[in-house]
Amino acid sequence: MGAVKTKRMPRAVREQQMLDAAVQIFGQRGYIAASMDDIAELAGVSKPLVYLYLNSKDDLFTACIRREAQALFAAVRAGVRRELPADRQLWDGLLAFFTHTARHPDGWSVLHLQARTHGxxxxxxxxxxxxxxxxxxxxxxxxxxxDALARSADRAPAGGASVDPPLPERDVAGLAEALVGAAESLADWANATPSVTARQAAATLMNFAWTGLGELMAGRRWSPPSA
Amino acid sequence: MGAVKTKRMPRAVREQQMLDAAVQIFGQRGYIAASMDDIAELAGVSKPLVYLYLNSKDDLFTACIRREAQALFAAVRAGVRRELPADRQLWDGLLAFFTHTARHPDGWSVLHLQARTHGxxxxxxxxxxxxxxxxxxxxxxxxxxxDALARSADRAPAGGASVDPPLPERDVAGLAEALVGAAESLADWANATPSVTARQAAATLMNFAWTGLGELMAGRRWSPPSA
Amino acid sequence: MGAVKTKRMPRAVREQQMLDAAVQIFGQRGYIAASMDDIAELAGVSKPLVYLYLNSKDDLFTACIRREAQALFAAVRAGVRRELPADRQLWDGLLAFFTHTARHPDGWSVLHLQARTHGxxxxxxxxxxxxxxxxxxxxxxxxxxxDALARSADRAPAGGASVDPPLPERDVAGLAEALVGAAESLADWANATPSVTARQAAATLMNFAWTGLGELMAGRRWSPPSA
Amino acid sequence: MGAVKTKRMPRAVREQQMLDAAVQIFGQRGYIAASMDDIAELAGVSKPLVYLYLNSKDDLFTACIRREAQALFAAVRAGVRRELPADRQLWDGLLAFFTHTARHPDGWSVLHLQARTHGxxxxxxxxxxxxxxxxxxxxxxxxxxxDALARSADRAPAGGASVDPPLPERDVAGLAEALVGAAESLADWANATPSVTARQAAATLMNFAWTGLGELMAGRRWSPPSA
DNA sequence: TATGAATGAGATTTCATTCAT
DNA sequence: AATGAATGAAATCTCATTCAT
Incomplete structure (x- = not known):
């Protein structure tokens, strides 16, 4: 299962092998349960070499987090073109996100579960x-x-009072938080449900979110009961 | 913070004290980092007694999970009355959910973070x-x-082609998953953001979800681009 | 060689056994070369118990130093009676010192060598x-x-200029340092030279210090009290 | 502080650089706490080269001890002229000794502390x-x-009973031991007390040893030669 | 009902030392 | 003459778990 034991490789290569192994073990077993022995063995090197290159379990874990975070962020950014309309950008971003998390489940586990649970x-x-x-x-x-505001202003020819007020900033923050949270949960769900593709996950969330947001844009809100 | 050291209590009471301590330590430190020593000390009993009553660390953790899960489920059910309209039920459920997670952050951490991270x-x-x-x-x-289907049928008296087809089951499952996921994420967010109340969290999600869902119910969907 | 393996002893007793073993190992091998495994084995207990009672290698070593230092100081104080003349006090103190270091060579090594070499x-x-x-x-x-000053004043009846000036404080400090240093070195020497008794070591130093080499050459010697 | 990294030096020079580094590290950290990594780094060479030249940590330490011991002995011998009177020889030797130990504290630490503490x-x-x-x-x-014997014989012309017997050899050995021990202790003391010069240390010991405390009390002191 | 005494097993980390070039 | 790559062995320390009372 581990890399074939090849001797005498340049440091940069060995370091990547170690990070690969570490992400896999950390992702599957968690920070504490993962042992440096296991990681070294999976990387096909001796433990002292892991320490020589990566310094400590803490540093190794941090290096994993950074590498995976960069990779995920890069994947999302690469999927989005800022000149397209907002809905298209959201769709592309979600698709890239779910595709990446599906391809790197251990990395996703490191980021979403392990890193948040251990300090x-x-x-x-x-x-x-x-x-x-x-x-x-x-x-x-x-x-x-x-955009929605502009469109609705266009539609109301004689500058009426019907122009909708913009969303308060605080609401936008909450909505973004909810959207990202939903995406994260769906990534877990998709990874745990083999029949669900990245595309389906993205579509589900897009339906859920965008249509809801569209209504919000049009100014219609749901109001909680007073009590 | 630990229970006052009182001797010779009935088993049921001692067990609850132990579970209280365990949930607190597990929730704050995580399954592995939590030590039986710490738990016993916080519970105000000796370690052998913990083993006598709860058998092992695994069993203790499982007992914590079950107790907290039951409590959360019960809280949500108690907040909902099934005879009310669906939107009101959803609102009441969310409010109960966010209220409970805010009041029992350690229990929520055990359920949402720790239990999922350790095996x-x-x-x-x-x-x-x-x-x-x-x-x-x-x-x-x-x-x-x-309900929405029924209402739209009412409104279109002569059986028009405008009656929307029901949502496919698979989509409904995805949507529910997304909604629950969003709720979980918002619970974390609210717990980490002291200025956000349970009511605000519920309102945010309700806006996000219901208005979106309402549109979905009316048959308007967002379609992903073909490529 | 180690204590006979007896089970279930009260903590205070076990702690002394551990300190005994630790002083022996630390004294013979030095702080770093001594391993907690060896100490535990010599004490006849498992390593975790050593940690449970003494906390860490550092703390264990410190405990050894303190115990041996107290013992040495107490032995010297017990040997001296402050109401006797100064030379007798010095003799008694030296004798007690050399006797103690000869009886507890490992403790002496801990104090004189190891403690000073490791931090x-x-x-x-x-x-x-x-x-x-x-x-x-x-x-x-x-x-x-x-005393000497007083005696010489007595001897010179008509207040002559011959009254010797007292020793400057700085010189006294240096002399005390030299005397103590010499005693420490002689203790090592005596421990390394089995034929030399504590009494002989004390006599050598007393001659050296009190009479001085110059006087010794002139044939005047200081003789220890008979008892 | 480490040697400037120059490549391709003759073996003899490199060896001295390594010994310099080793004495410094051994002297400051102790034999075991000193790591070959640190020594190699301070010497400005790679570890394998240290092994190639000095063979092992043991051998390296031994080489350090020998070099420093030779240097100290040579310094003392160079300071003494055997044709001068005994007290002058003693004074010159002490002065040379304290001067050398003050100038090479790490070497002195290796000799006096480390070498005796580690095997x-x-x-x-x-x-x-x-x-x-x-x-x-x-x-x-x-x-x-x-000499003293001869002088006293001269002074007592008619074979009086006052001729002192020579010191027994065993006593002489003990006295020499005490003197050297005192010197070693004072060297440590002087190194730890920046305000004390080599000359002062030598004077203190000379007074102590030559005149004796008893004589000092009587006001007679030994004064170092002016040059 | 309750606990002080005790341990086997395993964790991270360091270090002297060698290999291949 | 010199080094980057690599490791076996051992150190300190922790923890879940049991024994005997």
């Missing part, structure tokens, strides 16, 4: 990337709201 | 309860879809 | 006790100087 | 050199005793 320091690493994604989504929603 | 066996325990909730939400959505 | 923290522990001894000797020398 | 083999290396110094001092004392 503030690790969680902080993920928080940075996640904040980037939430910010991106927030921007997208605000953009879409502006 | 299939524990994850399975949660999956059962979660499946119950997803099923409940699925039912709710299907119910609402039926 | 400031440990060295500081010894420094405190040693400072106590140096202070005691300093006092003794000053006392003797005062 | 019989290393201690034996030092013992040889130390024995040489003790022998030299013994000779000096015996010489001085003979």
């Amino acid at each position: 503030e320091v690790f969680a902080a690493e993920v928080t940075v990337v996640r904040a980037g994604i939430v910010a991106f989504v927030t921007q997208l929603i605000a953009e879409a709201a502006r | 299939e066996v524990f994850a399975a325990e949660v999956t059962v309860v979660r499946a119950g909730i997803v099923a409940f939400v699925t039912q709710l959505i299907a119910e609402a879809a039926r | 400031e923290v440990f060295a500081a522990e010894v420094t405190v006790v040693r400072a106590g001894i140096v202070a005691f000797v300093t006092q003794l020398i000053a006392e003797a100087a005062r | 019989e083999v290393f201690a034996a290396e030092v013992t040889v050199v130390r024995a040489g110094i003790v022998a030299f001092v013994t000779q000096l004392i015996a010489e001085a005793a003979r």
